[in-house]
Amino acid sequence: MGKRSRQKRHSRIVASEAVGAAPDGPAPPRPARARLSGWRLALVRAALVLLVPATLLSFTEAMLHWCGYGYSTRFFERLEGDQTLTTNPQFAWQYYSREAATSPTPLLFPRRKASGTIRIIVLGESAAAGTPDPAFGFARILEVMLRRQYPSNRFEVLNAAMRGIDSHIILPIGRECAGLSADLFVIYMGNNELIGLHAPSPEEINFTPFLRLLRLGQAIKAARLSQLFQATLRRLQPKRESKPQDMEYLRRQRLAFDDSRRNAVYDNFQANLDDLCDVIQRSGAPAIVATLAVNLHDFPPLGSLHRPGLTAAQLAEWDKAFAAGAAAESRQQFAEALDHYQSAARVDDHFSELNFRMARCFEQTGQLDRARQQYALARDWDALPFRADSRLNGIIRGTASQRQSRGVHLADVEKAFTESSLAEHGIPGKQLFQEHVHFTFDGDYHLARALLPAVVATLGLGDGPGAPPTREDCARTLAFTPIDELNVRAAMVRQTAKPPFLDQLEHAERQKLAEQEVQERLRRTTMEDFERAAAVYREAIARHPEDWMLRYNFGNLLGQFNQPANAAAEYEFVVQRLPRQRVFRMALGNALWQTGRAAEAVAQFQAALGIDPDYKPAQDALAAAQRRRR
Numbered sequence: 001m002g003k004r005s006r007q008k009r010h011s012r013i014v015a016s017e018a019v020g021a022a023p024d025g026p027a028p029p030r031p032a033r034a035r036l037s038g039w040r041l042a043l044v045r046a047a048l049v050l051l052v053p054a055t056l057l058s059f060t061e062a063m064l065h066w067c068g069y070g071y072s073t074r075f076f077e078r079l080e081g082d083q084t085l086t087t088n089p090q091f092a093w094q095y096y097s098r099e100a101a102t103s104p105t106p107l108l109f110p111r112r113k114a115s116g117t118i119r120i121i122v123l124g125e126s127a128a129a130g131t132p133d134p135a136f137g138f139a140r141i142l143e144v145m146l147r148r149q150y151p152s153n154r155f156e157v158l159n160a161a162m163r164g165i166d167s168h169i170i171l172p173i174g175r176e177c178a179g180l181s182a183d184l185f186v187i188y189m190g191n192n193e194l195i196g197l198h199a200p201s202p203e204e205i206n207f208t209p210f211l212r213l214l215r216l217g218q219a220i221k222a223a224r225l226s227q228l229f230q231a232t233l234r235r236l237q238p239k240r241e242s243k244p245q246d247m248e249y250l251r252r253q254r255l256a257f258d259d260s261r262r263n264a265v266y267d268n269f270q271a272n273l274d275d276l277c278d279v280i281q282r283s284g285a286p287a288i289v290a291t292l293a294v295n296l297h298d299f300p301p302l303g304s305l306h307r308p309g310l311t312a313a314q315l316a317e318w319d320k321a322f323a324a325g326a327a328a329e330s331r332q333q334f335a336e337a338l339d340h341y342q343s344a345a346r347v348d349d350h351f352s353e354l355n356f357r358m359a360r361c362f363e364q365t366g367q368l369d370r371a372r373q374q375y376a377l378a379r380d381w382d383a384l385p386f387r388a389d390s391r392l393n394g395i396i397r398g399t400a401s402q403r404q405s406r407g408v409h410l411a412d413v414e415k416a417f418t419e420s421s422l423a424e425h426g427i428p429g430k431q432l433f434q435e436h437v438h439f440t441f442d443g444d445y446h447l448a449r450a451l452l453p454a455v456v457a458t459l460g461l462g463d464g465p466g467a468p469p470t471r472e473d474c475a476r477t478l479a480f481t482p483i484d485e486l487n488v489r490a491a492m493v494r495q496t497a498k499p500p501f502l503d504q505l506e507h508a509e510r511q512k513l514a515e516q517e518v519q520e521r522l523r524r525t526t527m528e529d530f531e532r533a534a535a536v537y538r539e540a541i542a543r544h545p546e547d548w549m550l551r552y553n554f555g556n557l558l559g560q561f562n563q564p565a566n567a568a569a570e571y572e573f574v575v576q577r578l579p580r581q582r583v584f585r586m587a588l589g590n591a592l593w594q595t596g597r598a599a600e601a602v603a604q605f606q607a608a609l610g611i612d613p614d615y616k617p618a619q620d621a622l623a624a625a626q627r628r629r630r
Contacts, residue, residue: 057225064224073222075104075160075173077580078111085111085180089581089611092162094222095169095197098614102163105134106578108548109158113181118146118459119156121177123170123276124188127292127437128161132491135549136441136484139186141448141474142455148473149464158182166192166199167272168214174276178283184458185280185287186451188413190392191294191437193269194385200261201253209264211271247499254303254383256350262391270395277399277408286407288454289400292388292437293417293447296375297429299436300505301352303384310348318347322354329357334364352381353505368425372418375427384500387436409458416450417443434492435501441480441488445471479540479550481533483525483557490518530561548574555587564594575604582608582615589621598625 064070071090079086086108092101113119122128122139130137143157158180160173170189177185193199200208207213220226255262273289280287306315325340338361344354359374380389393414400410417423422431422442432443439447452468455461469477493514501507537554544550555570571588578584589604602625608618 061223061225064228070224070227075176076107079108079580083111085109086578086580087160092165092169095165095218098612102165103581103583104162105129105159106548106581106584107158107160108577109156111180113156114154117154117156118183119158119181120184120186120455121180121182122157122159122161122186122188123174123177124161125165125170125192126161126163127191127439128188129159129163130161130444131163131438132495133484133488133553134159135553136444136478136480136488138439138444138447138451140478140549141445142451144474144477145448145452145468146455148469149466150461151465153461161188164192164196166196167269167276168198168218171272171276171279174279178279178285182283182285184455185285186290186411186455187273187276187287188290188292188447189273190269190292190388190396191386193265193388193392194255194262195253198268199265200255203252206261208261208268211268214268245499247502250384250500251303251503254305255385256305256307256383257381257389258350266391266395269392270399273395273399277403277406281406281408286409286458288409288411288451288458289396290411290451291393291396291414293414293428293432293443294379294387294437295429295433295435296372296379297424297427299387299429299433300356300507301378301382301384302386302436302500302504303382304351304353305383307348307350314347318344318351321347322351325357329361332364334361337361338365350381352378352383355381356505363425363427371425372427386500409454411451411454413447413450417446420446422446434489435496438492441475441485442471445474448474476536477540477543479533479537479553481536481557483529483533483560484553486518486521486525487556487560490522493518527561530557533557548577552584552587555591559587559591564591567591568595568597579607580611582611582618585611586617586621589618593621593625598629601625 071093072088073091073094074088075091076085077088078084087104087106089103089106091104095101120142128137128139130139134140137159139157139159139161143155146153146155146157158177160177162169162173167189170187174185198208198214200206207217277287277289306318310318321340321344325337325344328334328337328340338358341354341358341361344351345358349355355374355378359371359378362368362371362374376390379387380391382389397410397412400408404410417428417432418426420428420432423429424431430440432440432446434440449468456464474480493511495501496507496514497511501511504510534554534557537550537557541547541550541554551570552574555567555574558564558567558570568588568591571584571591574584575581575588585604585608589601589608592598592604593601602622605618605621605625608615609622612618
């Protein structure tokens with residue numbers, strides 16, 4: 001190898017070794033890199049801690065929706081190729097246990113309002129829904145009145161009220177209803193604010209003052225992930241009976257009228273009512289908000305509490321005066337009883353039963369103004385407030401007054417009921433109410449009449465060609481027969497035999513008389529009565545053949561008088577139009593079973609379980625069917 005070649009090779013070796021740093025030589029300089037520290041680092045870490053789980057939860061929630069897992073939490077669901085809407089029977093599962101949840105009254109109406117139709121939507125609780133039979137509630141009567149007085153117009157009154165709910169649940173229902181092109185909303189709510197789901201309870205952590213937290217918690221409960229969690233718990237845990245709401249439980253829930261915990265309830269009601277009015281206003285429709293009428297005259301308070309701070313001596317003095325007053329009242333010595341009761345009131349005038357007893361004595365002695373005041377105080381101081389009190393009605397009046405220029409109008413139903421000829425001495429009682437807040441047919445008719453002028457004025461309908469239909473006209477149109485009146489009464493008497501009514505003054509005597517009255521009326525009901533009632537139904541159905549409520553109640557009447565085959569025909573009509581209602585499936589299944597169509601009956605029971613796998617009546621019916629087949 002030549003010298004020049006050796007030099008070139010040596011140069012390449014030296015250059016090659018120079019490429020990498022020598023083991024002991026200095027490292028080449030590297031570019032400086034920004035480092036997070038302090039609050040910036042903490043912020044990034046916190047963002048990652050929150051963002052990663054939130055992303056995973058959102059993705060899982062979206063996947064559960066996409067896969068169709070869980071039940072819909074919307075109030076309405078679509079039928080018949082999305083052109084018809086009905087109520088979702090599972091709506092309340094997001095608020096209550098499936099065992100305790102009620103279902104909305106079924107509705108069936110076109111998603112798109114027909115041209116020329118005036119659509120009115122009613123929002124509220126059980127009194128607005130028409131408990132115990134929505135077919136005879138004030139919303140139905142109001143619709144009859146409007147159609148009869150304005151025959152050239154087409155009216156559609158949709159009753160979106162629901163048993164057992166409060167303003168916290170009515171607000172999201174109202175949000176959905178706002179997208180239905182309504183021409184008017186009627187709001188009759190407030191009886192359930194101080195009891196139940198969102199009311200303060202001495203036995204639980206009190207979230208009532210934190211409205212935003214209540215709403216956030218509800219949004220979480222409605223999520224599909226929460227549904228999955230609840231379903232997993234039901235599978236993993238053995239079935240346990242829910243805590244019974246017996247009288248002992250209810251006694252622990254008593255809350256005095258001046259208890260500071262009530263303030264949050266009133267604040268929440270005001271906020272929910274304001275938000276509901278805002279939602280309706282944005283929809284472009286006006287609203288009528290109504291004060292609430294309750295039974296004052298014939299409904300003693302459900303619970304009474306002494307004012308705090310009574311000494312033992314004061315309590316003994318109060319007991320002595322109260323007992324003396326009660327003894328004198330039982331002897332019908334009302335003036336003497338009043339003297340004793342007023343002595344007790346000077347010690348403690350917060351005990352609601354004392355207010356009620358004083359009211360009766362004032363009435364008996366002709367002091368009617370003082371009687372009315374005391375009946376109202378007995379309602380307000382009722383420590384189990386299942387009736388809307390004066391503060392709630394004050395909020396309703398104030399809201400209407402402040403928002404009148406924005407399309408919110410007042411219907412003072414409470415005032416209208418005190419002025420009714422059916423209110424004894426201006427004190428609403430048993431002629432208008434079944435028990436505390438649910439109306440008799442006369443009460444529902446009177447409420448519809450009280451609302452009618454406000455509805456007519458708000459819609460700008462002008463004077464109709466004639467007078468509103470009478471009570472008898474409305475009863476015949478809706479097929480409210482003497483047998484239906486008896487069935488409604490029997491249903492309510494069954495309810496008053498249970499809590500929360502058991503601690504009421506003279507409850508046992510009143511309940512016994514009511515049960516005897518129902519039994520006597522049942523005994524006197526004859527086949528002639530049935531034939532007359534059936535004729536009324538056939539006439540009403542001939543006028544309105546698509547009215548499923550008429551058909552369903554006619555099926556009930558036929559079944560009651562042992563005509564299951566004819567009843568099944570009526571139920572089949574209803575099930576075809578409302579296939580997602582488990583109660584209708586059960587009614588049809590039972591009628592089919594009685595006619596010997598066992599396989600068809602079992603199919604209906606199974607369909608009811610398909611709607612709600614935990615529906616006990618359907619489970620029991622299938623079990624009974626299997627036993628009979630063996």
